[in-house]
Amino acid sequence: MKITREEVRRLAELSNIFLADEEIDYLSGDLEKIVDYISELSELDTVGVEPTYQVTGLENVWQADEVGEHLTREELLALAPAVRDNCVKVPKVL
Amino acid sequence: MGKYVPTIGIECHVQLATKTKLFSRTDNDARQAEPNSKVSEIDFALPGMLPYLNEEAVRLAARAAKALNAKVANVSRFDRKHYFYPDLTKGYQISQMYQPTILAGLVELHGGVKVRINHAHLEEDAGKLTHHDNHSLVDLNRAGTPLIEIVSEPDIHSAADARIFAEELHKLMTFAEVTHGDLYHGNMRFDVNVSISDSDKLGVRTEIKNLNSFRSVEAVVAYEIKRQTEILESGGKVVQETRGWLDDQGVTTSQRSKENAEDYRYMPDPDIPPIVLSKEKIADLQKDFPKMPAQYRQEFKDLKVDSSVLNVILSNQETAEAVSQVLSSSGLEPAKKIANMFAGLSFEGDIKIPETADLVELAKMLSSSEINSNAGDVIFKELLGGTKNARKIATDKNLIQSNDEDEITEIIDQVLRDPAAQQAVDDVKSGNDKAIGFLVGQVMKASKGQANPGIVQKIIRQKIV
Numbered sequence: 152m153k154i155t156r157e158e159v160r161r162l163a164e165l166s167n168i169f170l171a172d173e174e175i176d177y178l179s180g181d182l183e184k185i186v187d188y189i190s191e192l193s194e195l196d197t198v199g200v201e202p203t204y205q206v207t208g209l210e211n212v213w214q215a216d217e218v219g220e221h222l223t224r225e226e227l228l229a230l231a232p233a234v235r236d237n238c239v240k241v242p243k244v245l
Numbered sequence: 246m247g248k249y250v251p252t253i254g255i256e257c258h259v260q261l262a263t264k265t266k267l268f269s270r271t272d273n274d275a276r277q278a279e280p281n282s283k284v285s286e287i288d289f290a291l292p293g294m295l296p297y298l299n300e301e302a303v304r305l306a307a308r309a310a311k312a313l314n315a316k317v318a319n320v321s322r323f324d325r326k327h328y329f330y331p332d333l334t335k336g337y338q339i340s341q342m343y344q345p346t347i348l349a350g351l352v353e354l355h356g357g358v359k360v361r362i363n364h365a366h367l368e369e370d371a372g373k374l375t376h377h378d379n380h381s382l383v384d385l386n387r388a389g390t391p392l393i394e395i396v397s398e399p400d401i402h403s404a405a406d407a408r409i410f411a412e413e414l415h416k417l418m419t420f421a422e423v424t425h426g427d428l429y430h431g432n433m434r435f436d437v438n439v440s441i442s443d444s445d446k447l448g449v450r451t452e453i454k455n456l457n458s459f460r461s462v463e464a465v466v467a468y469e470i471k472r473q474t475e476i477l478e479s480g481g482k483v484v485q486e487t488r489g490w491l492d493d494q495g496v497t498t499s500q501r502s503k504e505n506a507e508d509y510r511y512m513p514d515p516d517i518p519p520i521v522l523s524k525e526k527i528a529d530l531q532k533d534f535p536k537m538p539a540q541y542r543q544e545f546k547d548l549k550v551d552s553s554v555l556n557v558i559l560s561n562q563e564t565a566e567a568v569s570q571v572l573s574s575s576g577l578e579p580a581k582k583i584a585n586m587f588a589g590l591s592f593e594g595d596i597k598i599p600e601t602a603d604l605v606e607l608a609k610m611l612s613s614s615e616i617n618s619n620a621g622d623v624i625f626k627e628l629l630g631g632t633k634n635a636r637k638i639a640t641d642k643n644l645i646q647s648n649d650e651d652e653i654t655e656i657i658d659q660v661l662r663d664p665a666a667q668q669a670v671d672d673v674k675s676g677n678d679k680a681i682g683f684l685v686g687q688v689m690k691a692s693k694g695q696a697n698p699g700i701v702q703k704i705i706r707q708k709i710v
Contacts, residue, residue, distance in 0.1 A: 165508055167329040167336075202513075204322055209518035216263050216301035219270030221285030228281060230291070237280040238382035241331045244374065 152190065154182045249441040249477065251470045252448070253407050254399035255462070256436040257414050258392045259424045260370070261305045267369045267391035268296030268339065268517075275386035276430050283386040290334035296516055298323075302391040303520060305423045306346045306367055307530035309393055312421040312537060313362050315350025317527045323367075323517040326509045331383050332371040341366035342511045346520060347393065352417070354409050355542060361398040368392050393423075399438065399447070404470065408463035411435055415459070416538045420562040428457055435462050439469040441477070448473070449483040453490050453497055465490050468497055541565045544572065548581045554588035563598040570601035571608065579608030586625050599628035599635075606635040610645075614697055620644035646697045650704065653688070653696050657704055660687045670709055681705060 159179045163170045170178065224237065233240035266273050269287035287294045310317045322344045325337040345366035352360045370390035375382045395414060401407050415433055419426035426432055434457050440450035451473070453465045473483050488497040522530070538559050545555060545568065558564050564587050572580035583604050607624055610616045616624070616639055627638045639645050647653060660666055666687065672680035681702060688701045 204513040210521040212518045213298040213300040216265050216299050218265055218272050224281045227289045238384050241381050244381050
């Protein structure tokens, strides 16, 4: 299956990563091989087979609605690259 | 407008009244909270954190389903909706794309319009951004707050009905105690989709997001119908887009559309096992269900009060229940009196819903003319302020009026003997009926407000006309 440079650019944008031109070249080739390899799976007849949403077999895993212990604001904000007014500071968006 | 029929669909985000967030045991009450003071490692999306579903959110979703006349899914699942924006630390929002917990439902408006509900899904809210000159600041207090998003079918065809639908959703969700319903704090937010068409085929729609009042829902729909009509009538085409509502100017404006169509790459969330609910479990989650607005409307039909009065009583479950209690314990007349008193009151500030017995006593004192309507209002306000015992308030405040005709006649004679009254007496005799008001006033004053004004007037008439 042909993967165009445009499709690679779009994927990079959706993944929020920057790609250099030469990376786009070899990634489109790599992605073609990967998609072809995976597409072998579509030869299987899966009519009536429930998709595997989960592998644990668990259901209804939930907790009671009570406030529990957790890290403090100070501990969490200390992990952020930049902080201002008790907020995480990020490059301007919008 | 004429030939174009508008078609409106509404999506409504409802904040669930839980103590903690949807996937973490962090305090969910972010009102007036310092930035990032209601945030845990899960809300902050530190690597390796494992979200756990809030049991109460599942219970409230099941109850929301019942209020929406919808079935609860036997199996529902969570999916990841991916996008990059700093209000969302994980890089995805946990939502329900394919198997929502709440299935199709129906909301019947009191005007008779039926609005089908497509489904409602559980999801987490995002954080809040504030934008500054060269940076943005992220507050994650709201990140992870549990929401249900109710998605209607496009069954609404006027701005007025859009508002009624939004109000009805608010009633349903608050009566069912699914949400606190505090619009000021964004507990319910509406997205409206509007299109117009002069054929069977739907027109191109615009979407206006994040409206937080019933008034703005109505205004936005009215504005969009007018704007789209003008475009089509001048030969133009409506563009499918998201528009923003500028509340102070009363207009919608085009929001810069993204170059590419959104692509959220939904996938099942492997961290959250499915919700599997048997019929018995669903019944258990929905037990002790309170009365819904439609049931109260049915009960109050025979009160024959004005629709504006009914709206006020039904704007709040406690008020509706108070009137309902008076109705069931003492019948139509007292209930009607109390309903009208609630409607006559402006609902500012913190009020306490009085006990049924006090409301019944108040209605009885009014019916038997033991107190007049002004006194009734005074007592009602005292009761709403938290004072107990209607009769004691009436006695303490000297509000019990005299219906004793002999006693009243004595006061009237006194007033009429006063030369100051002569002019008014002459005026009444010569046909100026208004002058009787002066005499009644004098008698009321002499009785310190305790004479029954109806009786006073009757006796004065007997004496001088």
